[in-house]
């Protein structure tokens with residue numbers, strides 16, 4: 231079993247990354263292509279199959295997508311991919327590869343990667359939260375990923391934390407994704423253009439180029455408006471995290487994603503805010519940032535997990 235090779239694909243809105251790795255997480259080969267996202271699912275399946283031919287031999291193949299996917303393989307809603315509604319992607323991939331292709335939502339696969347390749351090994355029950363352009367996650371209960379009755383569980387980003395708050399891609403208002411994601415940070419800055427003009431730091435960046443990391447840099451440099459935005463972000467996230475702690479009583483919480491990657495104080499600030507938010511129900515729950523490789527290895531972890539527990 232130790233020589234088993236896994237070929238995994240991570241389909242994103244802009245690129246598809248193929249990774250060939252072994253069971254220990256050692257990466258043998260990686261390749262990237264631009265996602266043909268406007269040509270529909272059949273073109274994407276052919277694109278993945280073509281890319282797979284550049285990797286030589288492998289035993290298992292897996293594909294992860296930025297959308298909720300049922301266990302049967304139906305994509306619920308893929309805002310980043312055109313023409314995908316109600317498509318059975320698993321069936322299309324199985325036919326194209328002539329074997330079973332393991333598929334899942336990307337954040338769910340990342341949670342599995344935390345379990346297999348990161349500190350999640352130590353915990354039976356934990357929650358993973360990814361804060362990037364959007365917010366997603368995964369829930370491990372008793373050493374197994376919790377998928378719910380259809381496979382859509384773990385959509386942490388669509389927990390409403392502010393009634394009548396800003397609109398979210400899922401159709402609701404005030405979801406944590408609409409308040410605490412990278413996109414939400416930049417949106418809140420741009421909506422307050424008057425404040426941006428008063429800020430020497432933020433007014434030096436073109437609003438069309440602004441990314442969440444700039445606002446973190448602004449906070450580090452002592453810019454008051456950047457500090458306000460990031461402090462609000464931490465406050466909103468602490469509400470979501472406290473809700474999750476109250477519901478699941480996890481042994482640890484892991485964070486991934488680009489938003490707080492370069493910010494050293496983020497996790498400490500979030501821990502402090504969560505402590506306050508939990509109030510009388512406070513108990514210590516360790517919080518960790520995941521390793522970068524954990525994200526790279528997510529489709530590989532999915533294939534290993536499926537082989538081990540689902541077959």
Ligand SMILES: [Zn+2]
Nearest residue numbers: 388398400405
């Ligand atoms: Zn939502």
